[in-house]
Amino acid sequence: MIELKNLSYRYGENHALKDINLTVNKGEKIVILGVNGSGKSTLLKVINGLIFPEKGEYLYKGRKITKKAFRDRDFAKSFRKEVVLLFQNPDNMLFNPTVYDEIAFGLRQLGIEDKDRIKIWAGRLKIDHLL
Numbered sequence: 804m805i806e807l808k809n810l811s812y813r814y815g816e817n818h819a820l821k822d823i824n825l826t827v828n829k830g831e832k833i834v835i836l837g838v839n840g841s842g843k844s845t846l847l848k849v850i851n852g853l854i855f856p857e858k859g860e861y862l863y864k865g866r867k868i869t870k871k872a873f874r875d876r877d878f879a880k881s882f883r884k885e886v887v888l889l890f891q892n893p894d895n896m897l898f899n900p901t902v903y904d905e906i907a908f909g910l911r912q913l914g915i916e917d918k919d920r921i922k923i924w925a926g927r928l929k930i931d932h933l934l
């Protein structure tokens with residue numbers, strides 16, 4: 804499902820990822836472990852299609868993930884629906900003025916916002932009283 808081949812990424816002169824090879828199969832759960840600054844978040848951002856490698860490639864379900872691939876709206880929508888990154892610091896993720904808007908935000912991006920759906924998810928998380 805996820806395949807990284809000889810992938811490298813750098814911030815200026817700083818090589819955050821060097822020649823990474825990784826395969827993750829469907830249904831597999833993995834842990835990425837490493838010291839501070841070893842490149843875990845960078846790796847996750849690449850897998851999430853938020854930044855793009857300078858060398859090597861990233862294939863998701865066999866499709867090469869590049870900046871250009873996201874110009875295909877259908878692909879961009881399906882990828883964003885399937886591949887999700889929760890940021891390390893929740894304060895960077897929660898930026899809407901209300902709980903309702905916060906839940907609605909993701910659905911709105913996917914064009915599937917509706918009140919019932921928001922209520923269902925709030926209920927599953929037991930935060931419907933906050934809506």
Ligand SMILES: Nc1ncnc2c1ncn2[C@@H]1O[C@H](COP(=O)(O)OP(=O)(O)OP(=O)(O)O)[C@@H](O)[C@H]1O
Nearest residue numbers: 814817819837838839840841842843844845846891
């Ligand atoms: N936006 C950035 N600009 C420049 N350098 C960066 C940036 N983000 C990360 N780096 C550098 O890239 C390297 C990898 O950082 P990264 O955040 O991926 O590590 P990490 O394993 O997630 O660390 P932590 O355990 O602290 O979360 C580090 O040397 C870091 O200083």
Ligand SMILES: [Mg+2]
Nearest residue numbers: 843844845891
């Ligand atoms: Mg990190």
